[in-house]
Amino acid sequence: MENIEKLKTIATQVRRDIVRMVNLAGSGHPGGSLSSADVLTAIYFSVMENDPATWRRDAQGQDAFILSAGHISPVYYSVLARRGYFPVSELATFRRFGARLQGHPEVKKGLPGVFQASGSLGQGLSVAAGLALGKKLSGDSHKVYCLCGDGESEEGQIWEAGMFAVHHSIGNLIAMTDWNGQQIDGPVASVAGEGDLEAKWKAWGWRVIVADGHDMEVVLKTFAEAKASDGRPTMILWKTDMGRGISFMAGTHKWHGKVPSAEQVAEALAELGETSLGDF
Amino acid sequence: MKKYIDTGKKDTRSGFGAGLLEAGRKDERVVALTADLKGSLKMDAFAEEFPERFIQCGIAEANMIGAAAGLAITGKIPFAGSFAEFVTGRVYDQIRQEVAYGKTNVKIASSHAGITLGEDGATHQTMEDIALMRALPGMVVINPCDYNQTKAATIAAAEFDGPVYLRFGRPGVPNFTPADQEFKIGPAIIFNEGSDVTIFATGHLVWEALGAAEALEAEGISAEVVDIATIKPLDEEAVIASVTKTGVAVVAEEHNMAGGLGEAIAGVLAAKCPKPLEYVNGGDRFGESGTPAVLMEAYGLNAAGIVAAAKKALARK
Numbered sequence: 001m002e003n004i005e006k007l008k009t010i011a012t013q014v015r016r017d018i019v020r021m022v023n024l025a026g027s028g029h030p031g032g033s034l035s036s037a038d039v040l041t042a043i044y045f046s047v048m049e050n051d052p053a054t055w056r057r058d059a060q061g062q063d064a065f066i067l068s069a070g071h072i073s074p075v076y077y078s079v080l081a082r083r084g085y086f087p088v089s090e091l092a093t094f095r096r097f098g099a100r101l102q103g104h105p106e107v108k109k110g111l112p113g114v115f116q117a118s119g120s121l122g123q124g125l126s127v128a129a130g131l132a133l134g135k136k137l138s139g140d141s142h143k144v145y146c147l148c149g150d151g152e153s154e155e156g157q158i159w160e161a162g163m164f165a166v167h168h169s170i171g172n173l174i175a176m177t178d179w180n181g182q183q184i185d186g187p188v189a190s191v192a193g194e195g196d197l198e199a200k201w202k203a204w205g206w207r208v209i210v211a212d213g214h215d216m217e218v219v220l221k222t223f224a225e226a227k228a229s230d231g232r233p234t235m236i237l238w239k240t241d242m243g244r245g246i247s248f249m250a251g252t253h254k255w256h257g258k259v260p261s262a263e264q265v266a267e268a269l270a271e272l273g274e275t276s277l278g279d280f
Numbered sequence: 281m282k283k284y285i286d287t288g289k290k291d292t293r294s295g296f297g298a299g300l301l302e303a304g305r306k307d308e309r310v311v312a313l314t315a316d317l318k319g320s321l322k323m324d325a326f327a328e329e330f331p332e333r334f335i336q337c338g339i340a341e342a343n344m345i346g347a348a349a350g351l352a353i354t355g356k357i358p359f360a361g362s363f364a365e366f367v368t369g370r371v372y373d374q375i376r377q378e379v380a381y382g383k384t385n386v387k388i389a390s391s392h393a394g395i396t397l398g399e400d401g402a403t404h405q406t407m408e409d410i411a412l413m414r415a416l417p418g419m420v421v422i423n424p425c426d427y428n429q430t431k432a433a434t435i436a437a438a439e440f441d442g443p444v445y446l447r448f449g450r451p452g453v454p455n456f457t458p459a460d461q462e463f464k465i466g467p468a469i470i471f472n473e474g475s476d477v478t479i480f481a482t483g484h485l486v487w488e489a490l491g492a493a494e495a496l497e498a499e500g501i502s503a504e505v506v507d508i509a510t511i512k513p514l515d516e517e518a519v520i521a522s523v524t525k526t527g528v529a530v531v532a533e534e535h536n537m538a539g540g541l542g543e544a545i546a547g548v549l550a551a552k553c554p555k556p557l558e559y560v561n562g563g564d565r566f567g568e569s570g571t572p573a574v575l576m577e578a579y580g581l582n583a584a585g586i587v588a589a590a591k592k593a594l595a596r597k
Contacts, residue, residue, distance in 0.1 A: 057353060058353060058354055058355045059353065059354060060354070060355065066350075106381060106382065107381075107382040108381065108382060108383070115353055116349065116350075116353060116378065116382060116384075117377050117378070117381045117382050118377070119377065120373050120376075120377045122342075123342070123346050123373075123374060123377060123378060124346075125346075126342070126343040126344075126345070126346025126347050126349075126350065126374075126378075127346045127347070127349050127350040127353070127378060128350060129343075129346075129347055129350060130346060130347030130348060130349060130350020130351045130352075130353075130354075130358075131350035131351070131353050131354055132350070133335070133347065133350070133351060134350060134351040134353070134354030134355070134356050135354060137311070137332060137333070137351075137354075137356070138354060138355070140354075156342070157340075157342040157343055157346065157374075160340035160342055160343035161343045161346065161347075163338065163340065163343075164337060164338070164340065164343050164347060167338070168335070
C-alpha cells in the first residue's frame with residue numbers, strides 16, 4: 001500500500017509537470033500525456049528493471065521501454081526526470097531551441113533514457129519487437145515495453161509488427177495501448193471506426209489483457225500478470241481517459257494538442273494539489 | 281588505355297549474398313532481414329549457415345525497417361533487404377525516423393535497382409532511390425559496379441558504424457574488378473587516367489564507361505574513367521581534380537536526373553569548378569517492361585550513349 005501511495009504521489013506530480021511544461025513551451029500534447037501518466041509512472045518506478053546510473057542505449061542486461069506515440073513526450077520526459085535520468089529542472093527546456101527535450105523524443109542530442117526517436121506514428125512497436133528479438137538472440141532475458149496510442153493503431157505498420165512478434169515468438173515483449181478512445185479529430189470511433197481492439201489483438205495471436213489504466217493497484221497487478229510470459233507477446237489494453245486528472249480536460253479529444261492558459265494551469269494545479277516532490 | 285577483362289557476367293545481388301555470408305562469418309553480430317525476397321536477395325547461403333540470424337519478415341517492409349532498427353539498438357548489425365523501390369520509396373519515413381535520424385546502425389540492402397529489373401515494369405523499377413537516400417542527413421549511399429566490388433562493399437558496410445544504403449541489381453553484368461579486393465567507403469576510384477574528358481559512372485555503367493573510353497581512344501580522345509561507388513559522401517576533391525585536368529565531364533548512371541549522381545556532381549562543379557557537363561541517365565520518366573539489355577539500349581544507358589555525351593561535352597569545351 002505504501003508503494004501505491006508513493007506511485008500516486010509521483011503520478012500527480014507528473015500531471016503537474018505535464019500541464020506546466022506544455023504551458024511554458026506554448027505547444028505540446030497534454031491529453032494523451034495525462035491518460036498515460038499512471039501507467040508510465042508505474043513502469044519506471046515499480047515495474048521495469050531500470051537504473052538511470054547504468055542506463056545505456058543498447059539496453060544490454062536491462063529492460064527497455066519504447067514510446068511509440070512520441071507526441072506524449074511531456075509525460076515521458078517528466079517520468080524520466082522524476083526517475084533521475086536527467087535533472088528535473090531540464091523539464092523547463094521542453095521544445096526550446098537547443099534542448100535535449102525535443103518536441104518528440106529522439107536520441108541525437110543524447111537525452112538519457114531514450115532508446116529511439118518517435119513521432120511519426122505506428123513505428124515504435126516494430127522497433128520494440130526488433131529490440132526484444134535482439135535480446136532473445138543474445139540470450140538476454142530482459143523485457144521490452146512499448147506504449148502505443150489507440151489512434152496510432154490506425155497505422156498499418158502496428159499490425160505488421162503484431163504479426164511479426166507472434167510469428168517470431170517474441171515473448172519478452174510487453175506492448176500496451178493507451179485506449180482512451182480519443183484522437184485529434186474526435187472520438188476514435190467516429191474518426192476511423194477502429195473497432196474492438198481486444199478482439200483484433202486476440203485474433204492476431206497475442207496474449208491480451210484489458211485493464212483500468214488509472215487504478216494504480218490494478219495497474220501493478222496487471223503488470224505482474226503480463227510479466228509471466230507464456231511465450232507469446234503480450235498486449236495490455238489500458239482503459240483510460242484522455243486528459244485524466246484535470247476535470248476540464250478529461251474525456252475529450254479537444255485537449256489532445258491544446259495549450260492551457262495561465263488561468264487554466266492555475267485551475268489544474270489547484271485541482272491536482274501540491275505534492276511533496278515539488279514542481280520543477 | 282588500361283585493359284579490364286570481363287571474367288564472366290555475374291549479378292551484383294549475388295555479390296551481396298557472398299559478401300553477407302563472409303561478413304556473417306567474420307562477425308556474429310551480423311543479421312539479415314528480408315520481406316519475402318530471400319532468394320531474390322541471395323540470402324539463402326547466409327540463412328542456411330546462420331538460421332538464427334536470418335529473420336524473415338514477410339511482405340511487411342515498414343515493420344522490417346523498424347525491427348532492423350530495434351536489432352541495431354541491441355548491437356546487432358542488420359542488413360534489411362528487398363527490391364530497391366520497396367526499401368526506399370515505400371519505407372522512406374521509416375528509414376528517416378528509425379535509421380537516419382539517430383544514426384542507427386542499419387544497412388539497407390537494395391536489390392533489383394533501376395530499369396534493369398526488367399520485365400516486371402515500372403511498378404518495380406525505381407529510378408528515384410538514390411535521390412531519396414541522398415536526401416537523408418548522414419546516410420551513406422553505395423552503388424558498386426560489379427559482383428566483386430559489391431561483395432567487398434557489403435563487407436565494408438558491415439564494418440562501418442552507421443546507416444548505409446547499398447544498391448545492387450538483378451541481371452548479370454561484367455565482373456572485372458579484382459576478387460577479394462578491399463572496399464573503402466568514400467574515395468572515388470580512377471579506373472583509367474585520361475586528359476580530354478572525365479566520365480563519372482556508378483554501378484554497372486562503369487563497365488559501359490570503360491567501353492566508351494576505348495571507343496573514344498580509337499578516335500584519339502583520351503577519357504578518364506572514374507567509378508563513383510560511394511555516391512554519398514561524394515569524393516568532391518576527386519571530382520574537382522579530374523575535371524580541372526580534363527575540362528569537361530559526363531555522368532552516367534542507371535537513375536533519373538532528379539537527385540541522382542548527375543545532379544550531385546553538377547552541384548559540386550557548378551559551385552567550385554564550372555565546366556561543360558553532360559548526362560547519361562533516365563531523364564524524368566518511369567521505366568517499362570523489357571529485358572535488361574533492351575531497356576539499357578532503349579534508354580541509351582550504354583557505351584554508345586556515353587560516347588555521344590562525351591562528344592557533346594567536348595564540343596562545348
